[in-house]
Amino acid sequence: TGRQRTTGKFGTGFLTTHLLSELVLVQGIAKEPDLEYRQFELLLDRSGFDLDAITEAVKNAKTSVQDLDDKPPYRRYVAGAFNTAFRYTLTDELSRTVAKSGLADLDVCLPYTLVFVPEIDSVEVSPRTYSLLTTPQVPQADDDVQIVSVLIHNSHAPKGTTSRSIAVVRKQFTTIAVPVSSAGEAIQIIRPEHQLPRLFCDFPLLGTEAFPFPVIVNNPNFNPTDPRDGVFLTHTPRVNPPIEENKAIIKEAVSLYFALLKHASDNSWHNLYFLVAVRPIPADLDWVDAAWYNSEVLTPISKTLLRAQIV
Numbered sequence: 001t002g003r004q005r006t007t008g009k010f011g012t013g014f015l016t017t018h019l020l021s022e023l024v025l026v027q028g029i030a031k032e033p034d035l036e037y038r039q040f041e042l043l044l045d046r047s048g049f050d051l052d053a054i055t056e057a058v059k060n061a062k063t064s065v066q067d068l069d070d071k072p073p074y075r076r077y078v079a080g081a082f083n084t085a086f087r088y089t090l091t092d093e094l095s096r097t098v099a100k101s102g103l104a105d106l107d108v109c110l111p112y113t114l115v116f117v118p119e120i121d122s123v124e125v126s127p128r129t130y131s132l133l134t135t136p137q138v139p140q141a142d143d144d145v146q147i148v149s150v151l152i153h154n155s156h157a158p159k160g161t162t163s164r165s166i167a168v169v170r171k172q173f174t175t176i177a178v179p180v181s182s183a184g185e186a187i188q189i190i191r192p193e194h195q196l197p198r199l200f201c202d203f204p205l206l207g208t209e210a211f212p213f214p215v216i217v218n219n220p221n222f223n224p225t226d227p228r229d230g231v232f233l234t235h236t237p238r239v240n241p242p243i244e245e246n247k248a249i250i251k252e253a254v255s256l257y258f259a260l261l262k263h264a265s266d267n268s269w270h271n272l273y274f275l276v277a278v279r280p281i282p283a284d285l286d287w288v289d290a291a292w293y294n295s296e297v298l299t300p301i302s303k304t305l306l307r308a309q310i311v
Helices: 012-019 051-063 093-116 241-266 272-276 290-307
Strands: 023-030 038-045 085-088 122-125 128-132 145-154 161-171 174-183 186-189 199-201 216-218
Touching (some): 012 093, 038 051, 093 199, 093 216, 145 241, 186 272, 241 290
Antiparallel strands (some): 174 186
8 A cells, every 4th residue: 555665775786785895986967057068987995994095085985986077978968878887896796706606696586586677677687687577558457467578688608598487366466476487388386496586675685585485476555674684574562653564564475365366276387395395483583473473374384275175
């Protein structure tokens, strides 16, 4: 319910990129009212440990763009084009390890991000390009099940283009998803990758892989933990609106899960047992109240599964 909020939070996404490199070269285009476009480069140095070093780095960054008005006008600006670049130099083995790990996570998560965030047309991670297969828009009622496909073009692969299919159910801002494949008219459910986050706030919340829900849940209005590795589902003595909102989203996801389960059963989808992989909360998942999860998620799902035609 309500209105979608801005997904980002306090620049944490950019701050985490210091794991790639403490030196970031920002290249972009500046435009002030009544002035022409101008190109600039700004080096952000985050390698300092003490206050003096950090202060000096900030001063140097500010000094590097003080002559911006003296630069020649930039005539090749195109609105909507890739006009800004952030360049990170991988200077050591840690940087390269983080980059490889990030690319592996992208390959798993990007298809879901494209499904959840229609404003993103495509993402290129050389040599692959990910894009959502566009189909004629048919108005979908709440709880309707859709099968959407993400195309992955690999310029280095013999087959060139492959696809991944995802079953999706939406209601307002909440979406659930599960990977599927098709052979003719038969649909079979695929077990989600173990490294795939189970919760998305438009973008994956890395660290929610252990959340024991059988499908992936997305809502841009989730209230994540500060490290964005979960969403607050804890118990508090007093009413806490962000926690209550998170719990309401999960309960809505449960109702969407029931709709997906019924649709899959009625239409004889294969591998239905992947949809029944519900378990208690792991002991180390400290952002979830286990008692609440058992009563509001695990028990209702278990009771429904007792009557579902799974096998």
